[in-house]
Amino acid sequence: MSVSKTWVVIIGMTLATLLPRVIPLLLLPGRRMPRGIERWLSLVAPAIMAALLAPELLLVRDTLEGPAFSLFNLNILAAVPTFWVAWKTKSLFGAVATGIAASALLRLAL
Amino acid sequence: MGNKENMQKHASVGFSQANPVLRGAKRSLPVLLGFMPVGMAYGLLAQQLGLGLWDTAGMSLFVFAGASQLMALSMLHGGASVAAIVGATFVINFRHVLMAASLSPMLRVWSKWHCALLGGMLTDESFAIHSVCFAEGDTDPAAAISLNCVIYVAWTAAGCAGYMLGTLIERPEAWGINFALPAMFIGLLMSMLDTRGRPALIAALCGGAVSVALVLAGAESWATLLGALAGASAGYAKGEA
Numbered sequence: 405m406s407v408s409k410t411w412v413v414i415i416g417m418t419l420a421t422l423l424p425r426v427i428p429l430l431l432l433p434g435r436r437m438p439r440g441i442e443r444w445l446s447l448v449a450p451a452i453m454a455a456l457l458a459p460e461l462l463l464v465r466d467t468l469e470g471p472a473f474s475l476f477n478l479n480i481l482a483a484v485p486t487f488w489v490a491w492k493t494k495s496l497f498g499a500v501a502t503g504i505a506a507s508a509l510l511r512l513a514l
Numbered sequence: 515m516g517n518k519e520n521m522q523k524h525a526s527v528g529f530s531q532a533n534p535v536l537r538g539a540k541r542s543l544p545v546l547l548g549f550m551p552v553g554m555a556y557g558l559l560a561q562q563l564g565l566g567l568w569d570t571a572g573m574s575l576f577v578f579a580g581a582s583q584l585m586a587l588s589m590l591h592g593g594a595s596v597a598a599i600v601g602a603t604f605v606i607n608f609r610h611v612l613m614a615a616s617l618s619p620m621l622r623v624w625s626k627w628h629c630a631l632l633g634g635m636l637t638d639e640s641f642a643i644h645s646v647c648f649a650e651g652d653t654d655p656a657a658a659i660s661l662n663c664v665i666y667v668a669w670t671a672a673g674c675a676g677y678m679l680g681t682l683i684e685r686p687e688a689w690g691i692n693f694a695l696p697a698m699f700i701g702l703l704m705s706m707l708d709t710r711g712r713p714a715l716i717a718a719l720c721g722g723a724v725s726v727a728l729v730l731a732g733a734e735s736w737a738t739l740l741g742a743l744a745g746a747s748a749g750y751a752k753g754e755a
Contacts, residue, residue, distance in 0.1 A: 409596065410569045413586060416600035418576040422634060424604070424611045429633035430626060432618035443713075444750045445616035449645040450706045450714040451721030451745025452609060455738045456638060457699035458722030459729045479696060486697045490704035496544035499704070503697020504547075508690030 482506040538660030541647070545639040545665065548698025550672040551691040552580050557676025559584065563591045567677055574673040578635065578666060582606050583673075585735070605735045612742055613641040620648040628655040635662035637669075642702040649709060713749040721745025 437445075461479050485506045490499035531537035553574070560570040565587070573583055582603040589599045614633050621629055632644070632655070640662050647658070707714050725741030728734070 410565065410590065411572070412596050413590065413599050414569070414573050414576050416596055417573070417579075417582060417586060417603045420600050420604035421577055421579045421582060421607045421610070424608050425614055425636045426630055426633040428611050428614035429618060429621070429629040429636075432615055433621040433624060433629055435618075437619060440750075442619050444746055445612075445619065446649075446710065447713055447717040447746040447749040448612045448616040448742055449642065450703060450710060451717040451749065452613065452638070452738065452742040453642060453699050453703040453706060454718035454722035454745060455725035455741030457696055457703060458726045458741075459734075459737060460696040460699070462726055463729055479693065482690075482693050483696065483700060486693075486700045487704070490701045491708075494705055494708060496698070496701040496705065497547070499701030500544050500547045500694055500697045503693045503700065504690040506690070507693035507697075511690065 478507060478510050481510055534654040534656035535660040537652075537654075538657035538662075539664050541643050541657075542640075542661045542664040542668070544701070545643065545698060546668050548694045549580060549637075549639055549665075550668060551694045552584075553669050553672025554676030554679065556580065556583050556587070557673040558679065559587050559676075560673070561677045561680050563587055565590075567674065570677045571670060571674050574670040577603070578637070578669060579603070579607055580637075580669075581738075602735050605739065609739045609742055610636055610641075612739075612746075613638075613645075617641070617644055617648065620653055624653075624655055628659065631659050632662065635659075635666050637665060639698065639702075640665050642706070646702075646705050646709070713752070715749075716752045717745040717749030719745075720748035 461483050482503055486499055486503040489495075489502040493499075531540055556574070557570055560573075573586070577583055577586075585602060585606065586599050589602065610633075613636060617632070621632070624632075643661060644658055647653075703718060707718065721741040721744060723741075724744040725737040728737040728740060733740075
């Protein structure tokens with residue numbers, strides 16, 4: 405692939421990522437929104453987190469290949485103690501450390 | 515929820531630190547653990563697909579979006595057109611419109627510059643932390659932007675490190691670091707469910723289900739965006755706050 409094409413892609417991607425990030429924050433704050441919309445927006449955060457997480461857990465996929473469904477994969481097993489620690493301690497650091505340790509130990513054990 | 519749990523939650527996001535810049539930086543530490551492996555994986559893949567170091571670092575510096583960067587590498591490798599790559603990036607990152615919009619009601623007193631800085635460096639991870647902190651009442655722009663800056667520098671550094679490590683790490687999954695990202699999302703999700711109640715649980719379950727269904731259907735670039743829209747709407751319709 406040529407160097408110039410890579411940089412054309414980078415510049416195009418910069419616009420494609422920057423505009424959705426910045427425009428709402430320049431236009432929306434200070435505007436009065438109906439309470440219903442504010443309540444809907446407060447539910448966007450958990451919905452996005454779950455939408456990012458669920459395929460990572462349930463569908464093991466290679467970056468370059470298509471999705472492959474497999475239940476009882478290591479990710480699901482490692483998620484069990486991670487969920488538990490995250491819920492009990494409310495510590496983000498604890499959740500990440502538990503997840504990494506569980507994943508490594510499971511790989512050693514199985 | 516009891517007092518004890520509230521104190522623990524504040525401690526977990528570094529609420530106690532008085533200096534806002536340090537407070538923001540401290541909050542970034544657990545998420546660094548989550549996304550640095552992704553940044554390194556991006557650098558490694560870029561190196562294997564024959565990109566130069568400057569291209570690799572440049573994409574991290576300018577694009578600053580993990581999923582899109584990994585996707586762009588595989589599309590470049592597959593010979594996709596510029597328009598196809600930029601279009602897919604736009605679809606994947608359109609979820610940031612929702613994130614930025616959901617933060618905006620809490621930023622009434624912020625200046626335009628602060629808003630632009632917050633938005634320009636918004637990521638899934640920083641959004642999640644901002645969302646939790648703003649809801650807890652800490653809307654200091656210095657803390658929020660400091661967190662963004664640390665993540666920005668660390669993301670680029672991780673990409674370069676991955677590039678230079680090249681093939682040194684042959685099986686990163688043996689160290690469990692491939693699970694760091696899902697573990698981070700689990701931690702972030704749990705702190706949101708704790709404060710937002712039943713509608714949030716419904717939003718999460720529905721968002722996850724729609725996202726998985728779309729990935730299975732082959733519409734991977736739409737999964738997060740449509741999952742978020744469906745989840746928030748389901749939580750809104752089914753749950754009473």
